[in-house]
Structures are given as structure tokens and as C-alpha cells.
Amino acid sequence: MRKIMSLALAGMLAASLAACGGSNTAATTAAPAETKAAETTAAETKAAEETKEEEAAAAETTAAASEAAAETLTGPDGFPKDTITLVCPFSAGGGTDIGARLLATSLQKVLGVNVVVENTTGAGGWNAWTDLIQGDYGDGYTIGLINHNYAMGELDPENPREYNLDDVQVLANQALDYNVIAFRANDERFNDIQSFIDYAKENQVLISAQATGITDGDATTAEWFNQTFGTQIMIVPVDGASDSRSMFLAGDTDVFFASISDVQEAYNNGEMIVAALFADSRSDFMPDVPTIEEATGESYYGFAARGYFYPASVDPKIAEFMTQAILKAEEDPEYIKGMEEFGLQLDNTSGEAYKELLSKQKDQRIAIWKK
Amino acid sequence: MMGQLGAALAYFASLEVLIGLAIGVIGGMIIGIIPGLGPSVGIALLIPISFSMSPTAALVMMTAMYTTGVYGGSITAVLCHTPGTAASAATTMDGYELTKQGRGMEAITVVTVASVFGGIVGAVCLILFAPMLGKISLMFSCLEYFLVACFGILVVSGLTGENRAKGIFSALLGLLIGCVGMDKISGVPRFTFGQLWLEDGLDSTPILIGLFSISQVLILVDNLLSGRGSTIVDDPAAGLQGKRWEKGNTGLLAPTMVRSSIVGAFIGFIPAAGCSIAAWISYSIAKRTSRHPEEYGHGSLVGIAASEAANNAACGGAMIPLFTLGIPGSPVTAILYGALLMHGLQPGSGLFTGEKAVMTYAIFLGFLFANVLMGIIGVTMAKQMARICLVPNSVLVPIIVALACIGTYALSNSMEEVVIMLVFGVLGYLMKVLGFEPAPLVLGVVLADILEANFRRALIMAIPKGGLWNYFLTRPVSMIIVAIIVIFALVPVLKRFFIKTEES
Numbered sequence: 001m002r003k004i005m006s007l008a009l010a011g012m013l014a015a016s017l018a019a020c021g022g023s024n025t026a027a028t029t030a031a032p033a034e035t036k037a038a039e040t041t042a043a044e045t046k047a048a049e050e051t052k053e054e055e056a057a058a059a060e061t062t063a064a065a066s067e068a069a070a071e072t073l074t075g076p077d078g079f080p081k082d083t084i085t086l087v088c089p090f091s092a093g094g095g096t097d098i099g100a101r102l103l104a105t106s107l108q109k110v111l112g113v114n115v116v117v118e119n120t121t122g123a124g125g126w127n128a129w130t131d132l133i134q135g136d137y138g139d140g141y142t143i144g145l146i147n148h149n150y151a152m153g154e155l156d157p158e159n160p161r162e163y164n165l166d167d168v169q170v171l172a173n174q175a176l177d178y179n180v181i182a183f184r185a186n187d188e189r190f191n192d193i194q195s196f197i198d199y200a201k202e203n204q205v206l207i208s209a210q211a212t213g214i215t216d217g218d219a220t221t222a223e224w225f226n227q228t229f230g231t232q233i234m235i236v237p238v239d240g241a242s243d244s245r246s247m248f249l250a251g252d253t254d255v256f257f258a259s260i261s262d263v264q265e266a267y268n269n270g271e272m273i274v275a276a277l278f279a280d281s282r283s284d285f286m287p288d289v290p291t292i293e294e295a296t297g298e299s300y301y302g303f304a305a306r307g308y309f310y311p312a313s314v315d316p317k318i319a320e321f322m323t324q325a326i327l328k329a330e331e332d333p334e335y336i337k338g339m340e341e342f343g344l345q346l347d348n349t350s351g352e353a354y355k356e357l358l359s360k361q362k363d364q365r366i367a368i369w370k371k
Numbered sequence: 372m373m374g375q376l377g378a379a380l381a382y383f384a385s386l387e388v389l390i391g392l393a394i395g396v397i398g399g400m401i402i403g404i405i406p407g408l409g410p411s412v413g414i415a416l417l418i419p420i421s422f423s424m425s426p427t428a429a430l431v432m433m434t435a436m437y438t439t440g441v442y443g444g445s446i447t448a449v450l451c452h453t454p455g456t457a458a459s460a461a462t463t464m465d466g467y468e469l470t471k472q473g474r475g476m477e478a479i480t481v482v483t484v485a486s487v488f489g490g491i492v493g494a495v496c497l498i499l500f501a502p503m504l505g506k507i508s509l510m511f512s513c514l515e516y517f518l519v520a521c522f523g524i525l526v527v528s529g530l531t532g533e534n535r536a537k538g539i540f541s542a543l544l545g546l547l548i549g550c551v552g553m554d555k556i557s558g559v560p561r562f563t564f565g566q567l568w569l570e571d572g573l574d575s576t577p578i579l580i581g582l583f584s585i586s587q588v589l590i591l592v593d594n595l596l597s598g599r600g601s602t603i604v605d606d607p608a609a610g611l612q613g614k615r616w617e618k619g620n621t622g623l624l625a626p627t628m629v630r631s632s633i634v635g636a637f638i639g640f641i642p643a644a645g646c647s648i649a650a651w652i653s654y655s656i657a658k659r660t661s662r663h664p665e666e667y668g669h670g671s672l673v674g675i676a677a678s679e680a681a682n683n684a685a686c687g688g689a690m691i692p693l694f695t696l697g698i699p700g701s702p703v704t705a706i707l708y709g710a711l712l713m714h715g716l717q718p719g720s721g722l723f724t725g726e727k728a729v730m731t732y733a734i735f736l737g738f739l740f741a742n743v744l745m746g747i748i749g750v751t752m753a754k755q756m757a758r759i760c761l762v763p764n765s766v767l768v769p770i771i772v773a774l775a776c777i778g779t780y781a782l783s784n785s786m787e788e789v790v791i792m793l794v795f796g797v798l799g800y801l802m803k804v805l806g807f808e809p810a811p812l813v814l815g816v817v818l819a820d821i822l823e824a825n826f827r828r829a830l831i832m833a834i835p836k837g838g839l840w841n842y843f844l845t846r847p848v849s850m851i852i853v854a855i856i857v858i859f860a861l862v863p864v865l866k867r868f869f870i871k872t873e874e875s
Contacts, residue, residue: 091702092415093709101419117419121783123553123570130567158558204835211558236513236831237556239824242708246642246698250509252832265717341715 395435403443407778493687505695545815585796639685
């Protein structure tokens with residue numbers, strides 16, 4: 001019996017393999033090759049455009065970044081001589097992790113040493129952040145990943161965090177993702193921001209967010225809506241962005257407070273209407289979407305940024321060097337292509353400006369939640 | 372679709388895809404065998420490797436690892452009471468009993484055949500129905516997740532062992548342990564005593580490894596010290612006798628495998644449920660509907676087949692909402708979601724039209740082949756694997772403990788998890804000595820999270836609809852689940868009734 005069975009199983013596999021060699025091969029292998037070529041050219045042109053813009057911006061601020069000719073960078077005292085670790089506070093395979101891995105690959109080329117990503121998860125990132133700040137990481141071989149959750153952590157009324165931006169040296173940003181408000185394309189109740197506000201004044205509407213208070217950007221936006229327009233938006237707390245998306249698609253929530261990268265695909269194929277962008281100016285990714293100020297006359301901004309930091313104990317010279325190295329790594333065309341495929345807007349704000357960027361929403365949030 | 376499937380087959384002429392498939396299958400089995408390391412850790416490890424691979428090869432490798440990782444965890448569950456993940460925990464009770472009786476090889480073969488069968492059913496569902504079923508998964512939301520978890524609680528009653536009160540106590544303790552950590556609705560940390568590592572709560576995997584393998588190891592040591600046997604198998608001389616597949620097995624197991632595969636694929640398809648709940652529910656259904664429920668827990672081949680077919684079928688089921696809508700229902704599918712995005716395959720209807728459809732179907736076919744390949748390796752190696760139970764405990768015990776520590780550490784690179792595992796190991800030993808079953812505790816921990824957060828979300832979502840009852844009345848799927856729960860609860864009553872009428 002067992003022989004018959006294993007023979008049958010082996011036979012199935014052999015048959016399937018034989019089928020691959022059949023007549024289909026020629027037709028199908030040619031087709032993907034063509035599309036791939038088309039994709040790369042499109043991506044390359046896009047990437048080229050991006051690099052041009054970025055180069056122009058970078059050239060003004062940093063001298064080292066324009067030295068694209070140099071093969072690898074070496075810092076003070078021959079730093080780095082050993083493997084660099086990027087600590088990602090979130091799990092492998094998530095958006096933040098993949099961004100970190102893309103950067104690690106290009107940073108490896110810039111520095112000429114191995115750059116590895118380590119995922120230390122837990123407590124919404126605070127496991128990793130606390131360890132990096134308290135631990136012995138002064139040699140500069142460990143880089144941390146930082147985002148808005150870190151900057152807002154100390155404001156959490158239920159669970160205030162010990163550390164803030166003054167406890168770290170921020171290096172450079174990696175991605176910037178502006179918030180948007182989106183509706184389902186087939187929603188008959190509202191199709192632009194004004195009709196939504198009118199509806200939400202009369203009816204309770206549901207959104208999902210990862211927390212209900214000041215630490216969460218979407219929750220803050222909802223609170224701002226309720227205060228400014230008298231809407232009745234209620235929050236269902238969920239675990240992650242993908243939960244938010246599926247609940248919205250299923251009709252369990254009425255509107256979608258999200259980031260550009262979350263809605264890009266659905267916007268392109270017409271599944272969602274993006275009603276407004278919470279930024280000062282329109283986005284290149286969806287140029288016909290008005291800013292909230294254009295749509296309502298009220299100004300508000302909300303975005304997520306993520307980048308890299310050193311613990312305060314690292315030598316400022318090394319921090320300066322690493323900032324330049326990251327900026328250079330962010331110009332790598334392969335990196336840019338990878339990030340674009342992921343729908344992330346690149347941003348290379350660095351140093352003090354980056355610290356300001358991270359704390360930019362803090363005052364706005366405090367003002368909103370104080371009311 | 373047939374044309375796309377044919378075109379997709381062409382991908383398997385590529386060496387890269389075949390190597391990816393082989394790495395996925397073999398790597399998955401190894402990862403699964405190491406306690407604590409499950410498919411989620413394995414696939415996370417593959418992410419950096421897959422960076423430079425073609426999307427098809429990378430995803431074939433990862434999805435292959437998903438199904439074989441679940442299967443690999445069951446091998447050690449059967450042989451040394453060490454389930455790799457919670458998905459294999461249901462197999463442990465019956466499988467280990469068989470190993471003790473010297474029927475390890477037969478048990479492994481049943482595990483393999485059931486896993487392959489379930490895996491293939493899951494893969495076929497994925498290939499045939501993915502775009503159709505995808506929409507249905509949107510009908511499940513917080514209230515439905517909560518009700519599915521309620522069904523899971525009902526399952527506990529079938530796992531309580533001889534003393535029902537003690538079993539229920541275990542389950543309640545599990546639910547209480549599940550409350551540790553950040554309250555997902557209000558963000559308040561509970562029972563964390565200011566410890567950051569407790570904020571995410573206690574992960575069920577270290578608890579599972581502690582309660583199942585470490586406690587069993589302590590019992591083996593106890594046996595060794597008191598001279599009650601130095602190997603797992605009761606009679607080493609009779610160890611590897613018996614056949615891989617007894618003649619009557621096909622007839623005995625086929626109905627269970629078919630039913631469990633369908634149940635498993637369906638439960639896997641419900642986003643929050645996952646492989647472990649699928650295995651438990653399927654095991655419990657098999658036990659409830661069996662004419663000999665007393666055999667379960669004492670080495671029932673049907674019990675093994677029920678949970679194994681279900682957990683592998685659930686893998687295929689779980690990939691349906693992932694590929695069609697980008698809804699990852701479990702930690703493993705969440706990592707796969709990231710991998711899909713990383714390789715430029717945005718989940719959604721776009722994956723089922725045009726050129727990308729060929730790639731998608733190639734990934735699905737790879738998943739199907741992985742199940743077949745896993746079966747071939749499993750059946751041929753069954754005898755060698757079964758020899759583990761002949762290894763003297765003095766050698767086996769340190770190996771199990773070391774692997775359990777490594778695996779648990781690798782879960783999230785933290786020593787705290789290892790400590791949790793060891794604490795629960797001692798607790799599990801005491802529970803066994805005092806007659807408490809560990810399985811309900813693990814199930815309680817797994818379910819606590821789904822139960823509480825989703826019920827509270829459902830309450831919020833019900834406000835605009837005018838309260839929970841009115842909201843419930845607008846959810847047909849919820850009503851169906853409640854009906855299933857009621858029917859399931861009445862099965863023993865009905866069975867008694869039918870047996871009586873038959874007799875008279």
C-alpha cells in the first residue's frame with residue numbers, strides 16, 4: 001500500500017513537471033519578460049525623476065551626499081569596521097521592516113560592511129526603544145528606527161512613556177506618508193468632504209484607528225473633525241492597518257482615515273474616493289485630491305514619518321557621519337525603486353530639521369486634545 | 372482560469388522556483404520540528420533571503436514553508452509530546468499515546484496522510500474558489516470573530532479530561548492569563564507591573580511549549596529516576612513493529628479527513644481564527660460525532676486525522692482572504708502579506724487578472740506541490756522519524772529542552788519568553804500530577820484575545836445600529852454561527868436520542 005501511495009505521489013509530481021516542459025512554455029515565458037521590461041523602464045524613469053529632485057534638494061544641505069563618486073564612505077577613526085545592526089521595533093514583513101531592509105541593503109553598499117536588520121518587537125516599539133536608550137550602545141554600531149509613536153509616547157495619558165526626542169540623536173528620515181480621508185466609491189451617502197460632514201453631523205459614523213487617544217494620528221484627526229465641524233465620528237480600536245482596511249472594505253466602518261500608501265492602489269483602480277489630503281499642498285501620488293484646506297477652508301495636517309536614530313551616548317561625529325551615509329544610501333536607485341513599489345513617499349529630512357518634523361504634530365495634537 | 376493554470380505550470384520549469392519549493396518544504400519541516408519555531412518565525416527568516424529572488428520563487432518558498440511548518444510541528448507532537456505550534460497541540464494527546472504504545476510509525480503516517488489530504492483540499496479551494504470566496508470573508512467582522520471564539524470555548528468542554536471541573540478551571544485560568552497586557556480598546560496596561568515585556572501579553576507559544584513539552588520532559592525524568600522506564604515507548608522491544616498503514620485505515624479515516632479538511636479550510640478562511648482553532652474545532656467535532664468518543668485522548672487515529680487534516684487545510688483557507696483582499700488573519704499570513712507587497716504583488720482583484728494571475732496561480736500551484744512533496748518525504752521518513760521514541764530519555768530530554776529554549780528565544784529574541792516557557796513547564800508538570808489538563812489552558816490563552824477585544828469592538832460598532840441586539844439581527848453570518856453553536860452543544864443529546872430510537 002505504501003509503495004503504491006508513494007509511487008502515486010511521485011507520479012503526480014513527475015507529471016506536473018513534465019507538463020511544464022510542454023507547449024505552454026514558449027508563449028508564457030515570453031509574456032512576463034515583456035511586462036517586466038516595461039515595468040523596469042517605467043520605474044527607472046520614475047526613479048530617475050525622483051533622484052534628480054532629491055539630488056537638487058540634497059546638494060543644498062549636504063556636501064557629502066553629492067560626492068556620489070566615492071565607492072564607500074569611512075568615518076572618524078576608520079568607523080565602521082564591523083557589522084552594523086538596524087533595530088526595527090516592529091515585526092518582520094511589516095511595512096516598517098521592509099523599508100529598513102531596503103535601506104540596509106543600500107547602506108551596506110555605502111559603508112562596505114554588513115548591515116543587518118534585527119526585529120525587537122513588543123510594547124508598540126517601546127521594548128526596542130527603551131533597550132536602545134538604556135543599553136550600552138554608545139559605539140555607533142547599533143542604529144534604531146524611530147517614528148511618530150516614539151515622539152508621541154510621552155503624551156499617552158494611560159501609559160506615559162519615559163523618553164522623548166531629547167533622549168536620542170535623530171539621524172535621517174526615510175519615508176513620509178500623509179494622511180487622507182477616503183470613502184468607498186459605491187457609498188451613496190456621501191461622495192465629497194462637504195456631503196460627508198453634513199451626513200456625519202446628523203448621524204454617528206464609525207472609523208477604525210489603532211488607538212483612541214492622542215498617540216494615534218487617525219484618532220486625533222477624528223477628534224479634530226468632531227471639534228471643528230460638529231461631526232459625530234466614533235472610533236473602533238483595531239490592531240493594525242490591514243484590519244482597518246478590511247473593516248472599511250467590508251462596510252463595518254463608514255469612512256477610512258488612512259495614509260496615502262494604504263489607499264494608493266484602491267484609489268488608482270477606483271475602489272475608493274480619496275476626499276481630502278491632510279497636508280499643506282497636494283500630493284504627486286494623487287494630484288486631483290484637494291487638501292483639507294482647499295476642501296473645507298480649515299487647515300490641518302497629519303502624516304507619519306519614519307527614519308533612524310542613535311542613542312544619545314553615541315559620539316556626535318559618528319552620528320554626523322552616519323547621517324551622511326544614510327542620505328547617500330537613500331539615493332541608491334535600487335532602493336528608490338524598492339520603496340516606490342511599496343508606495344512610500346521618500347523623504348530625506350535629516351538632523352535638527354528631522355527632529356522638528358517628528359515633533360511638528362505634537363503641539364497640534366496637544367491643542368486638540370486639551371479642548 | 373484553466374489557461375492561466377496551464378501557463379502557471381510553466382513557472383515550475385524554472386530552477387529557481389523548484390529550489391524555492393524544495394527549500395520551503397524541507398526548511399519548513401525542520402522549522403516545524405523545533406519547538407517554538409513555527410512557520411511565522413521561519414517565513415520571517417526567509418524574508419531577507421527572498422529579497423533577490425523572483426516573486427514567484429519567493430512566494431512559493433514561503434507558502435510551502437507555511438504548510439510544511441504546520442506539518443513539521445505535528446511530527447514532534449506525536450513523537451515526543453512537543454507540538455511545534457498551537458496548531459499541532461490537538462494532535463499531541465492521541466499521537467503521543469500511540470507512540471507510547473509503539474505505534475509511532477503508524478501515527479506519523481496518519482499525520483502525514485491527513486496533513487497532505489487537508490493541505491491539498493486547502494490548496495484546491497484556494498485555486499478554484501479564491502476570487503469567489505474572497506468577498507464572503509468580508510461578511511465576517513468583530514461580532515463573528517467573537518462568536519467563532521465562543522465556539523472555541525465550547526470546544527474546551529471536549530478536552531477537559533476525566534475531571535470536568537478541573538478542565539474548566541484550566542480554561543478559565545487560560546482566559547485570565549490572556550488578559551495580561553495592554554487592553555486593546557482603551558490602551559491601559561493590565562497586570563504588567565510596569566514591565567514593558569508584559570505589555571503585549573503572554574504569547575501562547577511559550578506557554579504551549581512549557582505546558583506540553585517541558586512538563587512531559589519532567590515526567591520522563593521522573594520516570595527515569597523512579598525506574599519506570601527509560602524510553603518514551605512502553606516496550607522498546609515492540610517499538611517499531613506494525614505497519615505504516617493498516618488495511619482498514621483508509622476506510623476508517625477517509626470520512627473524517629474529508630469532513631475535517633472542509634471544516635479546516637472554512638475556519639482557516641475566517642480571518643481571526645487560524646490553524647490552531649481549526650484543529651481544535653475539527654478534533655472536537657470528530658469526537659462529538661464519533662460513536663466511540665471514549666477512544667479520543669487514548670490514541671485515536673481518527674482524532675489525529677481530524678486535527679491534522681484541519682490544520683493544513685486551514686493554511687490554504689487562510690490564504691484566500693490574504694490574496695483576494697489583503698486581509699491577513701494570523702501572524703503567518705501577516706508576514707506573507709508583507710512579502711507580497713515587497714515583491715510588488717498588491718493583494719486584490721489585480722492578482723487574478725492579466726499577467727499577474729499567472730504568477731498568482733503559480734504560487735497556488737507551488738503551495739499544492741509543497742503539500743504533495745511534504746507527503747512523499749513524510750511517508751518515506753516515517754520509520755526513521757519514529758525511531759526517536761527508542762532514543763533513551765537521558766539523551767532525548769536534554770535535546771528537547773535545548774531545542775525548546777532556542778526555539779522560544781528565537782520567537783522574539785527575548786529571554787523573557789524562555790523564562791515564561793520554563794515557568795509554565797513546572798506549572799504544567801504540577802497540573803499533570805494533580806490531574807489538570809493543559810490543553811484547555813492553552814486554548815483559553817489563544818481565545819482570550821479574540822474574545823474580549825472583538826466583543827468590545829462589536830459593542831462599539833453596534834452603537835450606530837441601535838444596540839447589540841439590533842446589530843446582531845443585521846448580521847446573517849452571526850445568526851448562522853449561533854445556530855451552529857446551539858446544534859453543536861446539542862449533539863450529545865441528539866446522539867443519545869438517536870441511539871435510543873435505534874435500539875428500540
